[in-house]
Amino acid sequence: MNKVLQDSYQTYRPRPFKKDERENVTLLFGGLTWRAERALVGLFEGAGYKAESLPPATRSDLLFGRSLVDVGQCCPTAFTTGNLARTLKDKADKIGPDRVADEYVFVTAGACGACRFGQYHYSYELALRNIGMEAFRLFLVEQHEIDQSKDDDEGFQTDTHLLLGAILSVMMTDVIQDLEYQIRPYEVEFGATDAAIKKAVEDIYDAVRNRPQNKGKLGTILWHLTTDHYAKALRKAKSHFEGIKLDRLRIKPKVKITGEFYVSTVEGDANHSIHAWLEQEGAEVLPAPVAVWFDYLMRFARRKQQDRIGIHKGARKKQLMIELARRLYRGRYHSLCKALGDIPRHLPDQNELARLAQPFYDNRLNGGEGDLLVGKALYAHLHKVAHMVCELSPYGCLPNTMSIGAMAAAQGKYPDLLYAPLEIKGDSEVHVISRCQMVLTEAKARARSEFDAALKAAGLTLEEARARYEAHPEMHDPFWQVPKRGAVGTAANVVLELGGASL
Ligand code: SF4
Numbered sequence: 224m225n226k227v228l229q230d231s232y233q234t235y236r237p238r239p240f241k242k243d244e245r246e247n248v249t250l251l252f253g254g255l256t257w258r259a260e261r262a263l264v265g266l267f268e269g270a271g272y273k274a275e276s277l278p279p280a281t282r283s284d285l286l287f288g289r290s291l292v293d294v295g296q297c298c299p300t301a302f303t304t305g306n307l308a309r310t311l312k313d314k315a316d317k318i319g320p321d322r323v324a325d326e327y328v329f330v331t332a333g334a335c336g337a338c339r340f341g342q343y344h345y346s347y348e349l350a351l352r353n354i355g356m357e358a359f360r361l362f363l364v365e366q367h368e369i370d371q372s373k374d375d376d377e378g379f380q381t382d383t384h385l386l387l388g389a390i391l392s393v394m395m396t397d398v399i400q401d402l403e404y405q406i407r408p409y410e411v412e413f414g415a416t417d418a419a420i421k422k423a424v425e426d427i428y429d430a431v432r433n434r435p436q437n438k439g440k441l442g443t444i445l446w447h448l449t450t451d452h453y454a455k456a457l458r459k460a461k462s463h464f465e466g467i468k469l470d471r472l473r474i475k476p477k478v479k480i481t482g483e484f485y486v487s488t489v490e491g492d493a494n495h496s497i498h499a500w501l502e503q504e505g506a507e508v509l510p511a512p513v514a515v516w517f518d519y520l521m522r523f524a525r526r527k528q529q530d531r532i533g534i535h536k537g538a539r540k541k542q543l544m545i546e547l548a549r550r551l552y553r554g555r556y557h558s559l560c561k562a563l564g565d566i567p568r569h570l571p572d573q574n575e576l577a578r579l580a581q582p583f584y585d586n587r588l589n590g591g592e593g594d595l596l597v598g599k600a601l602y603a604h605l606h607k608v609a610h611m612v613c614e615l616s617p618y619g620c621l622p623n624t625m626s627i628g629a630m631a632a633a634q635g636k637y638p639d640l641l642y643a644p645l646e647i648k649g650d651s652e653v654h655v656i657s658r659c660q661m662v663l664t665e666a667k668a669r670a671r672s673e674f675d676a677a678l679k680a681a682g683l684t685l686e687e688a689r690a691r692y693e694a695h696p697e698m699h700d701p702f703w704q705v706p707k708r709g710a711v712g713t714a715a716n717v718v719l720e721l722g723g724a725s726l
Contacts, residue, residue: 239377399563474712
């Protein structure tokens with residue numbers, strides 16, 4: 224009997240990471256954009272930790288991940304598992320596995336639910352066993368809880384101050400990324416935007432690293448709601464983009480990126496560098512902000528409480544509290560947009576996303592992105608945000624497969640919607656790119672005919688529009704607001720503005 228108990232499956236329990244080890248232990252983490260990871264390194268360092276982000280995940284990480292855990296797992300699990308395992312192995316080759324186990328820990332987010340996100344840590348744990356590093360420590364931060372520190376002696380304290388700082392860090396990098404993607408396609412001097420974003424992210428890193436220390440739970444909540452600290456850092460970051468000259472008469476299709484959280488937000492092998500590829504092909508890309516995901520989680524939690532009203536005591540109050548938190552959260556995000564001249568786009572209205580998606584995808588279904596992908600695609604189309612929607616859907620992902628199925632019905636209702644569902648396997652680049660190219664060709668044609676229609680409405684020839692544009696230096700400025708005059712494309716709206724017309 225004892226042998227049966229000893230041999231049976233035991234839940235993974237890492238060795239404790241104690242407070243007095245902090246000075247010698249580095250937190251490893253990953254899975255976000257380089258901008259957000261740099262800000263989070265600042266956050267951890269400011270809180271007294273040593274921190275390091277994992278290197279970008281590569282195709283060989285994907286193959287390594289598949290070789291270590293089951294091959295049927297979704298592609299983000301394989302990428303992130305292989306990425307962690309490869310990094311640990313590389314470190315072990317240099318300093319030995321025992322020192323890696325003592326000197327590093329891995330921190331990751333987790334949740335339970337219908338998708339594999341709730342099982343990532345099991346994949347990591349299996350991978351550790353398969354590379355002979357069972358002694359390495361993994362720690363899970365529950366995504367639905369704010370304050371998770373249970374013991375003052377714990378090495379890693381996930382208190383309110385740290386988690387609110389993490390949310391603000393991600394918000395800041397979201398808004399700066401949105402600015403970057405609106406400027407780069409139109410820059411006159413090649414490379415100017417990339418140089419500016421590097422400096423801007425360092426300003427964000429400094430601000431996060433040097434924020435005031437913990438003021439207690441209530442104090443830190445109030446501070447995060449009212450402080451100008453983060454907006455001030457963004458105003459400084461903004462200065463690096465000032466003076467970049469833009470040619471906004473370049474005709475470019477706008478492509479909205481949606482999809483599964485990991486493959487739609489990172490930029491690299493994990494999504495065949497689709498952001499960079501689209502820009503090289505002449506598109507203006509609308510990246511997927513992480514902040515929309517948090518907003519969605521709050522909307523989902525509010526809906527849950529709404530369904531419980533009359534059944535669970537206190538459900539109405541909880542629903543109101545969640546809605547209040549959501550509004551404060553959105554207000555914070557929009558105040559950061561203002562610090563960058565209000566050029567970054569505001570968060571889409573979650574109620575509108577849910578309303579648009581509801582005929583095709585019930586908003587009570589969770590797992591993955593729930594109804595969000597259907598809602599975002601329809602929102603981008605109906606509100607003239609983008610010419611085309613590019614949905615990045617990982618191989619082996621049940622929730623995204625459901626979204627794509629629902630989108631077939633949505634396209635039946637909105638046949639004009641240009642929608643490119645791309646299955647990301649990590650090792651099928653030609654297939655993904657050629658599919659995307661087919662829809663992009665149509666989006667380019669739409670951007671061109673919209674531009675021609677704008678010239679006609681404005682009563683201008685291309686040469687006249689160019690001459691007027693040159694006579695308005697303020698329009699070359701990255702912080703000039705392109706007016707919305709009924710077109711989707713930037714160049715078409717600029718021409719309409721020059722001619723005082725609308726579509
Ligand atoms: S949403 Fe899909 S791809 Fe992402 S973790 Fe869940 S199952 Fe995997």
